[in-house]
Amino acid sequence: MLIDSFKRTVDYLRLSLTDRCDLRCVYCMSESTRFVPRDQVLSLEEIERLCAVFVRGGGRKIRLTGGEPLMRPNALGLIRALGSWVADGRLAELTMTTNGTRLAEFAGDLAAAGIRRINVSLDTLDATTFKTLTRGGTLQRVLDGLEAAKAAGLRVRINCVAVPGIADRDAEALVEWCVGQGFDLCFIEMMPFGEGAASLGWSRLPLAELRICLARRWSLFDVADRSSGPAQYVRVGDTGRRIGFIAPERHGFCQECNRVRLSCTGQLYPCLGREIRYDLRAALRAGAGDDELERHFATAVTLKPVGHAFAEQGDHAAPMRAMSVTGG
Template sequence: MTSAAIIPSTDLDRPELRRPMTDPFGRTIDYLRVSITDRCDFRCVYCMAEDMTFLPRADLLSLEELDRLCSAFIAKGVRKLRLTGGEPLVRRNMMSLVRSLSRHLKSGALDELTLTTNGSQLARFAAELADCGVRRINVSLDTLDPAEFRRITRWGELDRVLAGIDAALAAGLAIKINTVALKGTNEDEIPSLMRWAHGLGMGLTLIEVMPLGEIGEGRIDQYVPLSLIRARLAANYTLTDLPDSTGGPARYVRIEETGGRLGFITPLTHNFCESCNRVRITCTGTIHTCLGHEDASDLRRPLRASADDALLSAAIDRAIGTKPKGHDFIIDRRHNRPSVSRHMSVTGG
């Protein structure tokens, strides 16, 4: 499929706009996650309410503006760029953005362009993603049971996701499966999910429920600590700790019996902020320097204020200067409310 070209901004080739991004705690910011839409074709029970109200389309940055914004961060030292949502592949013409951003891979300014997806549209786009230089993706998948999958996603069809994964593997994309551990729902299925993923050469990362946004039910009813899941796995498998680190939240082990890698993301049982190298931008141009804080800085206004990128570069610097040392996620048992009011689909994965 051929996508319309996005005309790239070249203003940030200017040396004075290439100040590297270092936060107040000396951490270099070189990883950007960008939500290109808050919309999704699923309504996962831990992520969204079923009757979600999405942003008016007019509030979203255009694809051209998203390209310019991402390019500004790349000029300032971002080496890894992840497109997220919502579900990024449901945004109209989004492949034109991917193709345009791939120029930074060709120039060597960007090491990796990737995305996180629910897999529902992968069968359509996998080959084109690979053609654009995408080498690996994350697919969110919490169960291999069709009925349970429907219950968790409310609207999803497991067969479409599995077909998308097959298409991505056929296109040569490396895949990591992201699975949210849900109490009484999929916690007993995790060993079989792990064996399935590893058997296809895919990684698997387990994630604790994150208290982000009102979802219509209590997170305490969903939460299971990954320390418990790990202990159960250790009773039947050999887990060897790995030193692998991306500056992100996952801690990795190798499962000796399968030869595969298993990650643990534990926002509630372990604060993973000491080496954080990332920031997140919403589809409206708001930057959040920490997933677990309500902090926000507007980049849309300086982006639109001038064709010159000096205002945008200065706004990025100010935002990075507010990045906190760490988060303190909690599930509020007393008031049954999230730690952070915005939904994950708005934040950018």
Template sequence: MAAQTQARTCGLIDGFGRRVTYLRLSVTDRCDLRCVYCMSEDMSFRSRRDILSLEELARLARLFIARGIDTLRITGGEPLVRQGILDLFKALSEPLRDGSLHELTLTTNGTQLPRFAEDLARTGVRRINVSLDTLDPERFRTLTRGGSLAQVLDGLAAARAAGLTVKLNAVALKDGTEHEIHDLIAFAHERDMALSLIETMPLGDIGADRLDQYLPLNALRRQIEQRWTLVDIPIRTGGQACYARIAETGGLIGFITPHTHNFCADCNRVRVTASGTLYTCLGQDDATDLRAILRVGGSDDDVVRVIDQALGRKPKGHDFVLRRGTPPQITRTMSETGG
């Protein structure tokens, strides 16, 4: 216990003095949607043997928590399509109860929430992020290559009924978001949900040029300000978003801007993929294989030692660049990395 307390006191500190307290842990690279900015239409996924078991995922999570991680976000792919996923949430509710973990949450596309929302709340999940890029059923079907908006709206209703706080995430897409942004704001704030807007990121081959999708958020913000009054506020929720409050609604709107305003200076997060690869930066190829250590019988000390070494190599920031005809700098997709 004394060693664990000392580890948490020291924490995870990278080479630039940033304290890492936030882990995004992917449980699957699979998804029941095929969003055009995230995946190619013809995706191939990891074999089952390459994916960490729920027990391996829980072990890694506990080791990160012992090193000072206090916010744990479960991601995918779509995390709720992972068979037995509630067992992982139940296992991670223990560090929530003893106070070593401050928050357990997830990012989801919402399709499975009618089935899981109540059980998630029982395990200690209090807030979730739901991806929702459009309120138009036909556009939703196009963007997701066949998804049902009604299913996601049912999921939002189920989450709210279960007492979960919901934040909506919308990827800003050219020739689409500009026409819906005011409706998205009104929809979110009428339901006491914050809305975060995200610039598209060049991860993986999606079968399209991302410049054709890219909508800079500084331009979208100017459009928003033609109708709404934005008041910047200095809150942080553990993510990269800069927030403003809309005076007319009282609701929050966040801007995640990897291109127009680099957010790396105070980065506090790392990611572990469903196959056990640790990435200390979303926009760099700084990979560390944790699965290999787990599966050759490495001790907890062995795993922690490798995690600490990886944190020492965490880069200062990403190098995302969008250029016409240029392949993405990062070959792995967002669904593989963990959203």
């Protein structure tokens, strides 16, 4: 098993297939984003090998992210390979976070490959606001993709970044729509992270305030439900639907953190909220065997800090890399 220096078991890998995306969400990418050269990006074969080493070391869950993971050419081949590990018991779960723009094309294939649930990023149901937030995106493409996901039998959770001036205005409509669609919903507080958030002046809408607003319309009941992530959930009346809240600065979930992140360039980030990273690509391309790679994974995990740096200042403040580098 992979154990960090604070005795936390690490069995969850968030894997970025690409830093490229067909949207330019204002809190995720700057308008001048430069993508990494393709020769620095891991091949799908290299990614599969690192995943195999992670699973061999005790990994139980892999979440595919980006950028937008479905933009990676031939990604389905890798997804089918990883899905076969779920089928034979080597892996407990394979999931994905996507912006939804390509789900209409891929939802059926994802379900057939072994993915059972996905998270879809959607911050508003207003087409004009969506276009502004994503710098040119088309809301209907995402809605069509979500219909395809439902038809394929995928469980869906909508992820909404609580952008001030938008979430406080649109949250009620989003909750009502998710209840009607049978989707869970998770609000994510804006993190002081990367150029995108910096361009918004680090402004945040506290989720405690957002919950108070929602409670004026719906009965919200705290529940003990936990996913493998940091969300705190409530039930929406008798609808059977859940709303999650992720507020990293106000809710200390680091003591339970079981995840690391692997960028598409082979950099292992033990913590989203710090700049610490470990270069697995160098070892991989230097010809390291599986035993050696497993030792590299174990060493990287020991670098996992006791907590993130979202509330810190100065030299220990949260990193300025774009959110798309590590997939959130």
